[in-house]
Amino acid sequence: MKIKNNMTVRIIIALILGIAVGSIFNLFAEADWVKGINQYVFNVLGQVFLNLIFMLVVPIVFVSIVLGVVGVGDPKLLGNIGLKTLLFFLTTTALAIIIAMVLASVFKPGEGKTDLLQSNDVKQYEQEQKAKAKEAEEQGMATEQTFDQTLINLFPKNPIQAMATTNVLQVITFAIFIGVGMIALGDKVAVVKTFFEQVNEILMHIVMMIMKYFAPFGTFGLVATAFTNAGFGAIKQLFMYFFIVLLALLIHMVVVYGGAVKLLAGKSPVWFFKGFAPAMTVGFSSSSSNATLPISLECAQDNLGVRKEISSFVQPLGATINMDGTAIMQGVATIFIAQISGVDLTFMQLVTVVIIAVVASIGTAGVPGVGLVMLAMVLTAVGLNPAAIGIILGIDRLLDMSRTAVNITGDAACAVIISEREKRKLNRTAAH
Incomplete structure (x- = not known):
């Protein structure tokens, strides 16, 4: 089930139409007819598409990881692949935030814009966060999660x-444990393995049906509603911030991911980006690594030739812990907010930003808007007012779309690299 080029073209056309229509509608955003079309047409198209994809996320992650673990076969090799994957993700996340902070320090997007701190957006955001914190306290929920709690929460009490x-x-x-158990039992559970393989075929067939019949309409709806709500008004005011985040995302994707694919996998970056383009367009429109996962797996396996067991293990893991695009936003936003606040961050504070952003990326859900939660944590750690996040809220939805496209591209790059290197290792073993 190859992802056809014409499907990619249809999705890209839907993206362009969504941006154009949404930008025009934004000019009349206060009109009742625009609000009606946005709520009952654009929003419905987008949310139905997202729900159809999210419907498959948990079963695909579970089945893919189980088959990935079983496919690798050797628990030692699985551990080796897991460590390489984690190392790649942590390294690229650190590089991402460093690139972002260097660019923000050079271009100084927040210089001379102290008046932004007095905006209603900041006050409104602060009030909303206080209300949420009060509600969490009343319900006895922890507002911050400690490191030990993060480790404990990796293991489900109830799968x-x-x-x-x-x-x-x-x-x-849970899927890793099931997979390791199936490896240990071998032929005794051959029927169970066949069952998982057949379920996987069914899920992938449903994915292709959704992509074929719903993707262009859903993409149009999601992008149109994003641009109707945000438009280019907020971008004008925060142009330098917007520009630097996009520039950092582009540099990271082309230089870091493209370079890694070339140097570590020996493959052409052009071939890589072309093969993964369909997933990137869906990632852009959905703003969710998890929602894009089914199409990401299909692209990696069919278009990029990644071994199924490696793709099935690396990419679901990446959708959860690889947040390079989000790290870039945090790097630029931290420097930007420090500049408008008139604060010069010390070298140790900058190092703190890198460490927190990298660690916080592990265990962060791959859903829209989660980057802002992580950013609040980073700002608090270096003594900046988290309420300043209200300034960038207006354009964050548009940047979130670009960040997600970068995040999932990093997952695919890692899968390609590990697959190619494992392939070379097998060839060398066979030669001896």
Whole structure:
């Protein structure tokens, strides 16, 4: 089931139409007829498409990880692949935030814009966060999660509940245990292995049906509603911030990912980006790594020739812990907010930003808007007012789309690199 080029073309046309129509509608955003079309047409098209994709996320993650673990076969090799994957993700996330902070320090997007801190957006955001914190306190919920709690939460008490609440990390942990158990039992559970393989075929067939019949309409709806709500008004005011985030994302994708694919996998970056383009367009429109996962797996396996067991293990893991695009936003936003606040961050504070952003990316859900939660944590750690996040809220939805496209591209790059290197290792072994 190859992803056809004409499908990619249709999705890209839908993207362009969504941007154009949404930008025009934004000029009349206060009109009742625009609000009606946005709510009952654009929003419905987008949310139905997202729901159809999210419907498959948990079963695909679970089945893919199980088959990936079984396909690798050797638990030692699985551990080796897991460590390489984690190392790649942590390294590229650190590089991403460093690139972002260097660009923000050079271009100084926040210089001379102290008046932004007095805006209603900041006050409104602060009030909303206080209300949320009060509600969490009343319900006895922790507003911040400690490191030990993060480790404990990797392991589900109830795997069914983890699936029901889309706790992807816990689903992955449970799937790894199932996969290792199936390896240990071998031929005794051949029927179970066949069952998982057949379920996987069914899920992938449903994915292709959704992409064929719903993707262009859903993409148009998601992008049109994003641009109708945000438009280019907010971009004018925050142009330098917007520009630097996009520039950092572009540099990271082309230089870091393209360079890694060339140097570590020996493959052409052009071939890589062309093969993964369909998933990138869906990632852009959905703003969700998890929602894009089914199409990402299909692109990596069919278009890029990644071994199924490696793709099935690396990419679901990446959708959960690889947040390079989000790290870039945090790097630029931290420097930007420090500049408009008149604060010069010390070298150690900058190092703190890098470490927190890298660590926080592990276990962060791959859903729209989660980057802002992580950013609040980073700002608090270096003594900046998290309420300043209100300034960038207006354009964050547009940047979130670009960040997601970068995040999933990093997952695919890692899968290609590990697949090619494992292939070379097998060839060398066979030669001896």
